Amino acid sequence: MTERPLPLLAGLIGWPVQQSKSPLIHEFWLKKVGVDGHYVRLPVRPGAVEAAFRGMVDLGFVGVQATMPHKRDCFRLVDSLTPTAKALGAVNTVIVQPDASLLGHNTDMAGFLEPLAEADFAGRCVTVLGAGGAAAAIMVGLASKRPARINLVNRSPVGIETLLKDIGPALDGIEVQTGDWSAAARFASESALVANATSLGMAGQPELPLQVSVLPDDAIVYDIITHPHDTDLLKAARARGLVTYDGMHMLVGQAREAFTLFFGAEPPAMHDGELRDRLTS
Ligand code: NDP
Numbered sequence: 001m002t003e004r005p006l007p008l009l010a011g012l013i014g015w016p017v018q019q020s021k022s023p024l025i026h027e028f029w030l031k032k033v034g035v036d037g038h039y040v041r042l043p044v045r046p047g048a049v050e051a052a053f054r055g056m057v058d059l060g061f062v063g064v065q066a067t068m069p070h071k072r073d074c075f076r077l078v079d080s081l082t083p084t085a086k087a088l089g090a091v092n093t094v095i096v097q098p099d100a101s102l103l104g105h106n107t108d109m110a111g112f113l114e115p116l117a118e119a120d121f122a123g124r125c126v127t128v129l130g131a132g133g134a135a136a137a138i139m140v141g142l143a144s145k146r147p148a149r150i151n152l153v154n155r156s157p158v159g160i161e162t163l164l165k166d167i168g169p170a171l172d173g174i175e176v177q178t179g180d181w182s183a184a185a186r187f188a189s190e191s192a193l194v195a196n197a198t199s200l201g202m203a204g205q206p207e208l209p210l211q212v213s214v215l216p217d218d219a220i221v222y223d224i225i226t227h228p229h230d231t232d233l234l235k236a237a238r239a240r241g242l243v244t245y246d247g248m249h250m251l252v253g254q255a256r257e258a259f260t261l262f263f264g265a266e267p268p269a270m271h272d273g274e275l276r277d278r279l280t281s
Contacts, residue, residue: 004062005060006036006037007036007037007038008035008036008037008038008062008262008263008264009037009038009040009059009060009061009062010026010037010038010039010040010061010062010063010064010065010258010262010263011023011039011040011041011042011056011061011064011065012039012040012041012042012064012065012066012067013042013044013049013052013064013065013066013067013070014041014042014043014044014066014067014068014069014070015043015044015045015046015068015069015070016043017041017042017043017044017067018041018043019227020041020067021226021251021279022039022065022067022251022255023039023040023041024278024279025251025252025255025259025275025279026039026255026258026259026262026263027039028271028274028275028278029259029263029265029267029268029271029275030263032267032268032271033263033265033266033267033268035263035264035265037062037262037263039262042064044070046069046070047073049066049070049073049074049077050073050077052064053077053094053102056094056096057096057100057102061096062095062096062262062263063093063094063095063096063261063262064093064094065092065093065094065258066091066092066093066094067092071090071091071092071133072089072090072133074090074091074092074094074104075089075090075091075104077102078091078094078102078103078104079097079101079102079103080101080102080103080104081103081104082103082104082105082106084105084106084109084110084140085104085105085106087140087167087169087170088106088108088109088136088137088140088166088167088170089136089166089167090106090108090133090136090137091104091105091106092105092106092107092108092254092258093105093106093107093257093258093261095261095262105257105258105261106137107253107254107255107256107257107258107261108134108137108250108254109137109138109140109141110141110253110254110256110257111137111249111250111251111252111253111254111255111256111257112137112138112141112195112222112224112250112253112254113141113144113145113253114249114250114252114253114256115222115245115249115253116145116193116220116222116245119145119192119193119220120145121142121145121146121147121148121192121193122146122147122148123148124147124148124191124192125147125148125149125150125151125187125190125191125192126142126147126149126150126151126191126192126193126194126195127150127151127152127153127184127187127188127191127193127194127195128142128150128151128152128153128195128197129153129154129184129194129195129196129197129198129200129208129210130153130154130196130197130198130199131152131154131156131159131160131162131163131197132159132163132197132198134197134224135152135154135163135197136163136166136167138195138197138224139152139163139167139171139176140167140170140171142193142195143170143171143172143174144172146174147174147192148175149174149175149176149177150171150174150175150176150177151176151177151178151179151183151187151188151190151191152164152176152177152178152179153178153179153180153181153183153184153187154178154180154198155180155181155198157180160178164176164178181209184209184210185210185211185214188210188214188215188219189214189215189216190216191215191216191219192216192218192219192220193219193220193221193222194210194215194219194220194221194222195222195223195224196208196221196222196223196224196225196231196233197224199225201223201225201231201232201233202225202227202231203227203228207232208231208232208233210233211236212233212236212237212240212242213240215237215240215242217241217242219237219242219243220242220243220244220245221233221234221237221242221243221244221245222244222245222246222249223244223245223246223247224246224247224250225246225247226246226247226248226251227247229246229247229248229279229280230246230280231246234246248276248279248280251279252272252275252276252279255267
């Protein structure tokens, strides 16, 4: 990597952004690896991403991450895209290139897949609940693990239609079966993994209408909600003895790839337990 002026500055654009735990993750790793850098919250209003990008370059930032509602705007406004960002139609990490152009990445897919590195879904079905932005990363990530089929559940048919139009080519020939919530129990009962990518189960939102009793005994339950990280779905799955992963796994996983892009160093996995304690306490 070419010499860059210190400190290395990165941040998170979003609206709102004060609730994000991403700064905690990056600042934790910066201290551990001894890099002179900072990762800050940047409250950027809807519609102001283009201006924020100009400021980011002029202020010497190495890049930014994007959360709601800016991932689509970032996709539209960067100068070039990685193949993953292109396939997902969304950018969550923008890196300022040496010529000051902006390269858009999407690290959400790698983040979701991180705890599933050893999981084998060959010949099995998997079920995704939800068809929004996070579901896109999850669907394409799961397709890379070559399951026999992906079942997709969503409240609105139009959400399913839009998602499949956006990411269809990246599903690489994997069969997709779709349905509304009336199909959820049937889909889940045949699935090696059920992933919740809706906002159901989030603080202040209705509960997720799915009984874990229908799942196979070896099913994995993955709920990407971070607030709370230990949702009722995960508690019920654990009580049944199922393997579970929560939203902190995906959050830390997507941050890991972004950290290396920003700061040129690998986050040390040996401190993952300590980081998790800080994120969940
Ligand atoms: P979107 O707004 O793009 O999608 C929301 C999804 O939830 C849609 O499928 C929507 O269905 C569904 N939904 C919302 N309310 C209801 C309801 N009352 N009943 C049934 N379905 C509902 O959000 P994202 O995809 O960006 O985020 C989804 C969740 O994932 C959020 O909780 C978010 O915090 C979390 N997340 C976690 C990440 C992590 O790193 N851990 C990363 C990104 C997101 P419909 O299409 O019918 O409206």
